[in-house]
Amino acid sequence: MPTVVLGGGIAGLSAAYYLREAAPIVIEATSRLGGWIHTNKRPSGTLFELGPRTIRPAGVPGANTLNLIEDLNLEQKVRPISRDHPAAKNRMIFAKGKLHLLPNSLSGLFQTKAPFSKPLAACAWTDFRAKRKISTDESSFDFIKRRFGEDVAEYAISPMLCGICAGSAKEISAKMLFRSLFEAEQKHGSVFKGLLKEALSAEKKAANADQPGKLATRAKTERWSIYSLENGLETLPLTMAQKLRESKVEFKLNDPCVQIKFNSDSVRLSLRSGTSIEGETLISALPASSLAPLLTEQHPQLSRALSEQNCATVAVVNVQFKGNLIKEPGFGFLVPPIEQKPLLGVIYDSVCFPCPSGDTVFTAMMGGHWFHPQFTGKSPQELASVAVRGIQDILGITQEPVDVNSVILQDCIPQYTVGHYERLDEIDNYVEKNRLPLYLVGSSYRGIGINDVIMSAKLAVDKIKRQSSD
Ligand SMILES: Cc1cc2nc3c(=O)[nH]c(=O)nc-3n(C[C@H](O)[C@H](O)[C@H](O)COP(=O)(O)OP(=O)(O)OC[C@H]3O[C@@H](n4cnc5c(N)ncnc54)[C@H](O)[C@@H]3O)c2cc1C
Structure with missing residues (x-):
């Protein structure tokens, strides 16, 4: 019986990739793979990132992602930003009516x-x-x-x-x-x-990872701060999906799982189409709040613990203006909540990765913890106007944008509220005590960045491989 991977975001794809020789089955609710990683190429050629835009190379999880990128033969497509680039050095906050550069030297x-x-x-x-x-x-x-x-x-x-x-x-x-x-x-x-x-x-803690490969070593030598990929971050899940298809990994797309039942030595997933899939082991790469209702009938206690995690809804507005309008180059600015502005922050995308046309591209993020009631019922178009006005006011821009894209990402970022790690212990103990062949990976558990979720998939697959060889 195969291992079933539930969810085709970057966590699910990574799990399937690390496990590809065992021919797992990947089940995804929608018709696309990659989850929140989503690059929108505009007719002008400009790239708008609707979700994440950069990855950090630092630390064990950072090196692990670079090892994966090297394994996928994507080295030539990496677009690094070194630590002395203005986008790495200059981070600002908007407070008390002005932009302030955060200290960037001793x-x-x-x-x-x-x-x-x-x-x-x-x-x-x-x-x-x-x-x-x-x-x-x-x-x-x-x-x-x-x-x-x-x-x-x-x-x-x-x-x-x-x-x-x-x-x-x-x-x-x-x-x-x-x-x-x-x-x-x-x-x-x-x-x-x-x-x-x-x-x-302290003695150096043993790192739970493979040795850094050539790319991770290069990132260290060249002092990368962050990086993206040619044609945007979606290049990563698209390449993984292609390699997985070549490895004969089976995908079931557009067919959400509606119920999970564990039997004595297997797990059965019922899909919305009426199909059911049986596997030996289940790797769930769903947000905890999406997994919870699938377990309510058989494991109400586990379901309740998973459903305690909330996710924040974020409006992402990508905006392009003609010409270079940035007077103080940097990564962008954040707005402290005490300012009570509609913006959480604005990223200067074209400082990080210049637009071929020489235009200025920003991404405004809004809402999050404060989405409700602040923006309840507002359309993406209404939110686009709020974002454009906010950017124009703060940066003193008088022209109108030449291109705008606005999306509302419903429940997109898990919130690790007080007690999160204690709740995780409760979940892990339940799974262990009931001997469920269930592995939880993805952004709901031990880190919300891309590196963390890829690492969570690697650790789960390493554990499955260890257990099956015992
Ligand atoms: C706006 C934004 C900006 C971000 N910026 C950065 C950044 O710059 N750098 C960084 O490192 N990280 C960033 N992150 C975080 C990063 O994007 C996430 O950690 C990562 O994409 C989460 O991947 P995942 O696979 O765990 O979850 P998801 O991407 O949520 O994937 C879960 C998948 O499961 C599917 N699914 C749900 N329910 C079912 C079901 N019942 N049956 C089958 N399938 C189902 C979903 O359709 C989805 O495809 C950002 C996130 C957001 C939202």
């Missing part, structure tokens, strides 16, 4: 730069003096405010979380971005003291 950390009321380096002093608070989890905002001050929580961390997960720092778990800082406080009473002690005493 000396910048020792200067008072608006909107902060003291140098960022001073937060080390705040941390040394702050009392330890014993807890299993707390919100990113509360944790950063306690350890480094309210300014940093409001103007650095809150906009950062808008950029990463379109979420509210007041609800997102401190362990999502600051796990090592959080644990340093719990163990040593102060973040800086803890990090220092651990740096002095």
Whole structure:
């Protein structure tokens, strides 16, 4: 019996790719593969990314993705941005009516730069003096405010979380971005003291990954900050799908799974068309909230735990203006929620990857945690007008755009709210205790970036291969 992979986003495709020799079956609800990775090539040739646009090469998961890209023979299509490029160095926030460049050098950390009321380096002093608070989890905002001050929580961390997960720092778990800082406080009473002690005493942790390949080594030597691919990020899932078809992996598209039932030594998936598929093992690469209803009948407790995860809805508006209108090149700007503006942030796409026509391309992101009630019932066209006006006002642009595309991505980014990791333990314990042949991969669990979800697929497949060889 085959392994069944549920979901044809990048997590499901990666799982099928790592498992391709065992001929898995991939089930996808829609007629396209790639999930949120979606590049829209305009008639002018300009690329509009409707979902993710860049990948970071750093760390073990970053090297793992580069190994995969090398394995897919996509090295020649990688479009890197090095760490000294303006898009890597210059990140801005819009606060108190102005754009502010975030400190990007050591000396910048020792200067008072608006909107902060003291140098960022001073937060080390705040941390040394702050009392330890014993807890299993707390919100990113509360944790950063306690350890480094309210300014940093409001103007650095809150906009950062808008950029990463379109979420509210007041609800997102401190362990999502600051796990090592959080644990340093719990163990040593102060973040800086803890990090220092651990740096002095720690042995390097064994990395759970293959050796970095040629491409990952090149990324390190050439000091890449981020990268995309020729013809946009969708090149990655499209290439994977093509290789999987060549490897005779079977795809069932346009046929959502509506129910999952585990038997003593197999799993049966019922599809909307009335077909059912039987497999030995199931890799679910669905968002937890989409998997939950499929398990309600047989495993209500697991279903309830999975359904506790919310996802944020984001409006993505791509905008093209004639000519180069960017006065201060950078990656773009984020807007702290305290500003109460409709924009979460704006990416300067044409600084990262210049448009062949020399035009300026932006992507505005809106909504997220605040989508409801702020934009409830608004059409993509109405949201496009809000985004264009917001960009024009902040950047002082007087001309009208030559091209605009607006989409509402319903429930697209999982929110790791306080208690997320404890809920994951509960889910893992249930699966283990009930000996379900179920592996959970994708952005709902242990990391929302592309690198994380590809890594989650690799770890699941490694585990399946280990278990079948035991
Ligand atoms: C706007 C936006 C910007 C982002 N920017 C970045 C970025 O720049 N860099 C980065 O690293 N990450 C970024 N991310 C995150 C990244 O895109 C995601 O982590 C990743 O695409 C998630 O992939 P996935 O396969 O886990 O899930 P998905 O892409 O959600 O795939 C799940 C698949 O399951 C299918 N499915 C659902 N229900 C069923 C069912 N019942 N039966 C069968 N199939 C089903 C869906 O149709 C879908 O194809 C961004 C995300 C968004 C939304």
